[in-house]
Amino acid sequence: MVSFELARTLADEVLFPAAAEVDAAGAVPRSHFDLLAEHGFYGAVAPREHGGPELPLDEAGRIVEALSGGCLSTAFVWAQHHGVVRGLLSTERTELRDRHLDDAVRGKLRGGVSFAGAIPQPPRLHAVPVDGGYRFTGEAPFVSGWGIVDVLQVSARDGDSVVNAFLDARPAPGIRVEPLRLVAAQATATVRLWFDDHFVPAERVLGVVPHSAVLAAQAGAARLNGAMPLGIAGRCTRLIADAGRPEVAERLEADRDAVRDGLDQAFATGADIAPARAAAAELALRAAGALVTAAGSSALLLGEHGQRLVREATFTLVAASRPPIKDGILALLAGGAR
Numbered sequence: 001m002v003s004f005e006l007a008r009t010l011a012d013e014v015l016f017p018a019a020a021e022v023d024a025a026g027a028v029p030r031s032h033f034d035l036l037a038e039h040g041f042y043g044a045v046a047p048r049e050h051g052g053p054e055l056p057l058d059e060a061g062r063i064v065e066a067l068s069g070g071c072l073s074t075a076f077v078w079a080q081h082h083g084v085v086r087g088l089l090s091t092e093r094t095e096l097r098d099r100h101l102d103d104a105v106r107g108k109l110r111g112g113v114s115f116a117g118a119i120p121q122p123p124r125l126h127a128v129p130v131d132g133g134y135r136f137t138g139e140a141p142f143v144s145g146w147g148i149v150d151v152l153q154v155s156a157r158d159g160d161s162v163v164n165a166f167l168d169a170r171p172a173p174g175i176r177v178e179p180l181r182l183v184a185a186q187a188t189a190t191v192r193l194w195f196d197d198h199f200v201p202a203e204r205v206l207g208v209v210p211h212s213a214v215l216a217a218q219a220g221a222a223r224l225n226g227a228m229p230l231g232i233a234g235r236c237t238r239l240i241a242d243a244g245r246p247e248v249a250e251r252l253e254a255d256r257d258a259v260r261d262g263l264d265q266a267f268a269t270g271a272d273i274a275p276a277r278a279a280a281a282e283l284a285l286r287a288a289g290a291l292v293t294a295a296g297s298s299a300l301l302l303g304e305h306g307q308r309l310v311r312e313a314t315f316t317l318v319a320a321s322r323p324p325i326k327d328g329i330l331a332l333l334a335g336g337a338r
Contacts, residue, residue, distance in 0.1 A: 011070025037107025278328025
């Protein structure tokens, strides 16, 4: 049964022991993703009638937190999949849903998402209506899971609307792949996709929604991606305690719990979630810095957890960070009130 407790067990017994090797190799073993599929985690957001546990968002957040504390690269690639599941659940293209949803819920079909070309103003990726579908032109700047996932939900802008396309995750005419070298989470297999008049047939369009609706839905995404820095912070506190500084770990754990509560409350009440999401990223960086300090010079050695977690905390400062979140992080790092 999908649960926080099971996620934490898998993180502690499988993901975390291999995290240093994954970081060094720059690749996540397929067995990690197979393990998550075996235990039902690819269907975590799916309703019961489609074979999922229909978890509330706060419970889903705790699972993301646990897995991120085991291996950020594994958790980040896996988390993208749920955008594809939601897209298939909500699409009016019944043939796409009937063909792919069951496999996506079971993790037999694995997906990734790319919203970053459509959300900014001005957009980076444009969808031009043509007979039989759309032509995509521009860039999808940060696409994770390339070579790992089977399909991608790629979003592009058509005026004030966002076109969500369901694409195979492989090279195609009009698509150029640029691998990216990252200082952290290189194992996410992140690329930039360049689209040059790439044709997307209408039957591969999951839906067309107002840009304003996409922005309004960002609170849920911020709650889930805000769990990733909390997972890093939680792992750091456990290692700090192991390094003989339990009093430091306890203070950081209290901060983590407060930030988590802030994320949940903001989402539940419809308040601005950006401050809590910013606080999560700032906490991860602070906790990772505390771990390096507590562990001492050995934490600087390649292969040690301290330096890796500092780099992964840096990753959460920018990954899936929208302008209000970025502003909040900068304010905190510049000495603003928490």
